[in-house]
Amino acid sequence: MDVHVKCFATLASYAPQEGIVTLPENGRVTDLLSFLHIPQEDVTVVLINQFPAEYASPLTADDHVSLIPAVTGG
Incomplete structure (x- = not known):
């Protein structure tokens, strides 16, 4: 199944070039992170x-996933 992925801020370097990842059916967010080689502790917010x-949220075909790291600043 194809999932659309956006990686923000410090995670941008992990983003798939075409913005789409093909995962097995019944894939979860953890599977997506593993596929992209993103350490789970680097992702603070996940939006589907x-x-x-x-x-542990399940993914379905054509989901749009946003991966957001902790953001700091002042």
């Missing part, structure tokens, strides 16, 4: 179709 999600 603009709704908050957990690392």
Whole structure:
């Protein structure tokens, strides 16, 4: 199944070139992170179709996933 992925800020270097990742059916956010070689502790917020999600959340074909790291600044 194809999943659309956006990686923000410090995670941008992990983003797939075409913005799409093909995962096995019944894939989860943890599978996506593993596929992209992103350490789970580097991702603070996960959104699936603009709704908050957990690392164990299931993915379905054509989902839009946003991966957001902790953001600091002043």
